[in-house]
Each structure stands twice: as C-alpha cells, then as structure tokens.
Amino acid sequence: MTEATSPTPAPDALVDVLADAPFVRLVATDDGDAIAAAALVAQALRAVDTPFQVRVSRDPVPDAGDDAVAVTVGADRGPHAIPGTGRPASTDAFATARALGDDPDPVVALAGVVAAGSVPGTDGSGDALEAAERADRVRRRPGVALPTADLAHRLAASTLVRTPYSGDTEAARAALAKLGLPADLDDDAHRRLASLVAVDVADAEGASTRAASAVERALRPYATVGDAAPFETVGGYADALDALARGAPGTGIALALDADPSDGLRTAALDAWRTHGLAAHRALDTATTGRYDGCVVVRVDLAGDGTDGGDDSADGDDAAAVLPTVARLVRDFRSPEPVAVAVDEAAGRLAAAGTGGGRAADDAGTGGGRAVDDAGTGGGRAVDDAATEPIGLGDACRSAAGEVGGDGWGTADRGGIAVGAAAEADGVDESEATDGDITGALAALREAL
Known part of the structure; x- marks a missing residue:
C-alpha cells in the first residue's frame, strides 16, 4: 500500500546552507541508499552551477576545508547531514533537491529507497514514487527485481x-x-x-x-x-x-x-x-x-x-x-x-x-x-x-576493535572491524594495529553486543 504523497518537509537549514555555498563536499557511507542520496543533491547543485565533490567512505568524516560546506550522507555527523536514520537518506535528499529548485530523478531516489531495505511508496518515498509514475518512468509488474532480462x-x-x-x-x-x-x-x-x-x-x-x-x-x-x-x-x-x-x-x-x-x-x-x-x-x-x-x-x-x-x-x-x-x-x-x-x-x-x-x-x-x-x-x-x-553496531565495532588494536567503523545497523595488516592497509598506525587478531575482535564484539 502506498502512503499519501503529501509534500515531505525538507531540512530547511541544510537547504539554506547549500543555496549559498561556494563549494560543497558530499561524503557518503558505502551503501546504495547513501550513493543515491548524494547523487540527488549533487544533481541539484549542478543545476544551479554550484561546484561539488562526492566521495564514498565506510566511516565518513566531514572535512569542509577552506570555505566549503561539508555534508555527510548516510550518517549523522558534522554540522550538516542527511543521516538516513528512521527512513532512507534518499527520501530526504529528494526533498532537499526539490527545495533547491531542481527536478530530481525519482528513479534514482526509488533505487536508494530499495537499497535501504524499504519499498517504493513507503518510509517517506511517496513523493518520489508519485513523480516517477506521473512521468511514466516506472510501472509495477509481477516478477522479480533483476537489472536485466538475462x-x-x-x-x-x-x-x-x-x-x-x-x-x-x-x-x-x-x-x-x-x-x-x-x-x-x-x-x-x-x-x-x-x-x-x-x-x-x-x-x-x-x-x-x-x-x-x-x-x-x-x-x-x-x-x-x-x-x-x-x-x-x-x-x-x-x-x-x-x-x-x-x-x-x-x-x-x-x-x-x-x-x-x-x-x-x-x-x-x-x-x-x-x-x-x-x-x-x-x-x-x-x-x-x-x-x-x-x-x-x-x-x-x-x-x-x-x-x-x-x-x-x-x-x-x-x-x-x-x-x-x-x-x-x-x-x-x-x-x-x-x-x-x-x-x-x-x-x-x-x-x-x-x-x-x-x-x-x-x-x-x-x-x-x-x-x-x-x-x-x-x-x-x-x-x-x-x-x-x-x-548500535558501529559503536560496538569501534569498541571491540579498540580492545585488540584494530580499526572499527559503522552505523547503527551495520559495522566492521579490521585488524593487523588489514587495519594498517586501512590507515591505522602500525604500532596500533598489530596487537590482536580477528578472533579476539569477534569475541570483544560479541561481548559488546
């Protein structure tokens, strides 16, 4: 059942900041919803000739630098964020893009919604679904969601x-x-x-x-x-x-x-x-x-x-x-x-x-x-x-990794740990990354949970 498609309130403070930004750095978590959300905002910035940069990180840290505006997508960090908590980040990004004066791609938004584990028309995505159907961009049919007919x-x-x-x-x-x-x-x-x-x-x-x-x-x-x-x-x-x-x-x-x-x-x-x-x-x-x-x-x-x-x-x-x-x-x-x-x-x-x-x-x-x-x-x-x-899996992973000299990261519902050479490859100092193994990290994580 599709929810009502009444206008979704955009994060007004973020819209005001983006409208006046000389340069925007978007850093998204490494998932499909965050990538779709970042792309929707980036498309809106492109439409108004605002320069931007998009990158993906498993544990994003906003780093504006100079006079740029940094926006975290998929995690609630920094002064400006589209966190994706409670509902897909793509739904808020779609509303933000509209508020910036763009006509955002509803198919990208709906792909983000599904990537977040939701269903088009629910969890705040009613507006995106209505826009896609009105423009004849999507049609529901029986079958299985596959990328091609092969x-x-x-x-x-x-x-x-x-x-x-x-x-x-x-x-x-x-x-x-x-x-x-x-x-x-x-x-x-x-x-x-x-x-x-x-x-x-x-x-x-x-x-x-x-x-x-x-x-x-x-x-x-x-x-x-x-x-x-x-x-x-x-x-x-x-x-x-x-x-x-x-x-x-x-x-x-x-x-x-x-x-x-x-x-x-x-x-x-x-x-x-x-x-x-x-x-x-x-x-x-x-x-x-x-x-x-x-x-x-x-x-x-x-x-x-x-x-x-x-x-x-x-x-x-x-x-x-x-x-x-x-x-x-x-x-x-x-x-x-x-x-x-x-x-x-x-x-x-x-x-x-x-x-x-x-x-x-x-x-x-x-x-x-x-x-x-x-x-x-x-x-x-x-x-x-x-x-x-x-x-709080991300915090649990960070805590467990700290006990074995590893690297931990994540969000509320997913996370990860790297130890030893893997942690060093991820940028952890060698003196801090060689004290434990992944078995010890797993034991610490189970205890943290």
Whole structure:
C-alpha cells in the first residue's frame, strides 16, 4: 500500500546552507541508499552551477576545508547531514533537491529507497514514487527485481535473494528450465518466476523465518520505462548501487549522477555488480556457521572461495567489499538472531549487520507464507510496521576493535572491524594495529553486543 504523497518537509537549514555555498563536499557511507542520496543533491547543485565533490567512505568524516560546506550522507555527523536514520537518506535528499529548485530523478531516489531495505511508496518515498509514475518512468509488474532480462545470470548474482542456486548460474538455468518460460516474458511468466523464487527462498535449507518477508522487496518490482534508466527494474538498480558502493564506488557515483548512462558505464556497473554478488553467495556456500546469544557468525574464506576463473569468476572482489554483503544476506535469510557477523580470518576482517532502524528484516517473527502468497498479486510491504530500536553496531565495532588494536567503523545497523595488516592497509598506525587478531575482535564484539 502506498502512503499519501503529501509534500515531505525538507531540512530547511541544510537547504539554506547549500543555496549559498561556494563549494560543497558530499561524503557518503558505502551503501546504495547513501550513493543515491548524494547523487540527488549533487544533481541539484549542478543545476544551479554550484561546484561539488562526492566521495564514498565506510566511516565518513566531514572535512569542509577552506570555505566549503561539508555534508555527510548516510550518517549523522558534522554540522550538516542527511543521516538516513528512521527512513532512507534518499527520501530526504529528494526533498532537499526539490527545495533547491531542481527536478530530481525519482528513479534514482526509488533505487536508494530499495537499497535501504524499504519499498517504493513507503518510509517517506511517496513523493518520489508519485513523480516517477506521473512521468511514466516506472510501472509495477509481477516478477522479480533483476537489472536485466538475462534471467539465469542475474538471478544467480542477485543479492536481493538467497536461493539454492544463488552464486551458481548453471543451477539457476536448470531451475528456470523447469518453468518453460517464453523468451519474452508476459505477466503470467513473471508471476511463475516470482512464485519459484519466493518458494525457493522460504524453503531453502537453513532459511530463517525472516527470509519469507525479506524476499518481498525483490518481488513484484517497479519496472523502469524508457532507455535512460540504466537497468530494467528499480530493485535491480538498487542491488547494483549497493554492490558498487563497496566494490567500485567511483562507478556507482558516476552511474547515479548520469541522467543517461552510456553503454560502457552500464556494462562496467553490471559486471562489477555480478562479480560482487557471485563472490558473496559463493563465500556463503562454503561458510561455517555458529549461533550465539544475540548473533549468528559465519566464517568465510574469500581468497579461497572455490572459483576457478572464467566468465563466472569472482576472484576480483576482496573481503573489505564483499563481507558486508555476506553479513546482510545472513541477516536477512539465514539468521534467527538480530545480528549477523561475517568473518574472514585470513583477511583479518569482519562485517556485522543488524535488524534495527526499520529495515526490511525487522519482522523476524512474521512467519513464512506471505511472500509466497504475494508473489504474483502482491502489495504487502517488506518492513514491519513496528520497527525495532537500532542496534548500535558501529559503536560496538569501534569498541571491540579498540580492545585488540584494530580499526572499527559503522552505523547503527551495520559495522566492521579490521585488524593487523588489514587495519594498517586501512590507515591505522602500525604500532596500533598489530596487537590482536580477528578472533579476539569477534569475541570483544560479541561481548559488546
């Protein structure tokens, strides 16, 4: 159900500052929502000829310098911020861009909303959805949110779902073959595809009760209309932005900023997304899992994930980029606990994801049937109306890292730790980064939680 599309109050103080700024530095957290939000503000600044810079950081610190205005996107830091707490940063960025006199791209805003774990039309995004529908930029249809029509390859790589064939293109192709889908999918074919995915997510070995509701944001997607949008669905766009934010942030920013991306940019973004998704799923395939009070821990080895090169090779993604996606997949589809932690001991890193802050995984106790029922006719939302209080994972990671001489970072509902050589590579002084290992950091994090 879509919320009312009454005007969303813009952060007036920020609008006033931006309107008079000689130069703006936007620093976004490394997620798809923050990249989309930063791009919306940057587009508005470009429209009024205000110079700007956009960069991505896992733990952004505003640094204006000289007379520039610094804005943090995705975290509540510094004098000017679009924090993304309580609702997606993209919704506030869309309102801010409008208040600056721009006509912001509603598809970018909606992609940010989905990347944040929400559903278009909810959590403050009613105005963006209304604008997209009024301009005939999106249309809702049955099916699954994928970036392109190449079903087997895209379904295997999608991080909006976790199925028995995730990470395995040939297995996905075999599952699709049983449906006998036509080359050009009509609504009935899209419904059958959605039903297959919904059932396979909910019935997969080890699936949590949360999985049946988490899959909903991948079902009955908003298809994009026209050639300007880089991908065929808003959800596919969101999935790509989230992967790019960690693995190829420069490409992600360029994609979100470009009103009509070139074929080369689309291809680069799609390739980076697919490599990232395959790496995350394949790491999970060989993970070992342990359950503790309040969290589930999966141990992975991204350097030895079993890929053997070739078209499906995922060797290019490193632990820093992929571990947060692994943690999110476990949180949404495998963890009966509110926090999921992905650990790569060889890399000296871990990533944590929690269910706080109104994200799609909040309804851990909603049970297992609704996503299957809604696969073809849907309409429900992917979030629980009674959102839980955010777990301060970022602060917990900082505290735990401090106990072992590592580096910790994060926001309310996700975070990470690097120790030893990994922390040194991230800029921590050598004398402060060699006192512990990731196992000790994990123990300290579990204690902090």
